[in-house]
Amino acid sequence: MINETAVRHILSLSGGKDSTALAIYLRDRVENMEYIFHDTGKELPDTLEYIERLEAYLGTKVIRTTTRETFDDVLRTKGGMLPSGKRRWCTDLLKLKPFEAYIGDQPCVNYVGIRADENRVGYISHKPNIKAVFPFVEDGIDYAGVVRILDDAGLGLPPYTEWGRTRSGCFFCFYQQKIEWVRLKTHYPELYEQAKAYEKPNRINGQVFHWTDEPLTEIERPERMAEIEESTRKAQERRRIRTPNRPLASVLGGLELEEPARDGCMICQL
Template sequence: MADTSTPPLKHILSLSGGKDSAALAIYMRDRVPDMEYIFHDTDKELPDTYEYLGRLEAYLGRKIIRTNFGTTFDHLLRTKGGMLPSNHRRWCTEYMKLAPFEAYVGDGPCVNYVGIRADEKRVGYISHKPNIKAVFPFIEDGIDYTGVLDILNRSGLGLPPFMTWGRSRSGCFFCFYQQKIEWVRLRRKYPELYEQAKAYEKPNRTNGNIFYWCNDESLTDLEQPERMAEIERNWEKKQERLKSQPKNVPLISTLGGRAHEAQQESACLICQL
């Protein structure tokens, strides 16, 4: 006789390796005792991300479940004819993040905890599967950017290591949403990863065109010393302009001397939470 019983309700919090999802995991640790923490591993993450997740795992006292997408990025790239993902072709998010999440959840009832803050104007990834209900504890409880920093600092976990050398987001080391200043910093911090990203910029099988991670500039051109210096000068000038025109900047950013986080409306939301 077939089993017609309803599967148990799952409570799932997806971790990106970034500050917001880490803060949410800490915030929810003692509120939902049977929470499942999952990380969708692309195998193209920064070393900093894996190190940060290890520290978070120790704090939570729970195993972070690592999902995978059943193949490799290189294989997916070949199936796409060598066309690199971009903001117009976000197949990396679809295959490497969203599909593993929905496969892990399955068809049983699930509450998905999403780390969008109360001060953000975005929705984030919400599954269209009827068995998955998204909830937003930070929005419900009015926790903003300052509140997230407070949670991380009080826990002793602090910010992800990649933020100390100037990367603003988690996700793959070759993420096309990186600003050019972040590519420069990747080149200086992890030159071997920069070389790996650069190696993907080659003619594709479909039409022979070369796709660049930065859309209009190759990583070979970007890494030229004079070009990197120009990007750094432009970034510093921009920061000076922002400092002279502060608008709604959290007090903790001003006192701490840290540049306030700019909104990244177009980024892969499931990657950067």
């Protein structure tokens, strides 16, 4: 049994498979675990549903660390400048800041869902009172092990993977692939419209910021959607030829669920 007197034990959930599997894995191994979720108010319905299913399994509530400052509030202070890979203010202000504010200055062990088959470190706080640990790395649990944990618990993979999305996080995440924008348009057209509405001239200099390298009004054109679908199909076929013995669980809806290196905000998608 892992326990340290006077030290808080915290697992930050994203609504993704790895942090969810880690919560299941540690449920009976760590006493007084605090499960937290940084809800930006822009999460997929699928993500919120998955968190609720995990709560039922754990038999405890997942604490929402949501602050009064919403995505739209921050966007206004940024003059309408959308976040991107080079300006990830959404992660800093809506994920990391609430995380560290919730912990405060108390000694804390932060459990991180990096797997044994990954070459990345995720978000690690530089605050001296927060110690990051990696149970899956220490215990040699890889992707197949994570899937097994989820299946054995009856949760399975997150519901958004059923329609071809690879990540949790905000529905307009700028790290998602173009095929994921196409799938969002197909499965959640109202959310696609909300994302598209953000692509408008900002109030500082009139520049229009886009979520990707082409406007969502371009991506949603039927002929463009068909091009993206076909390009994805061909890329998937090339990968299938290169690695013919991959497990079926690693491919879903024409998308690689596990890429050699994943871009994105680690605290959002673990």
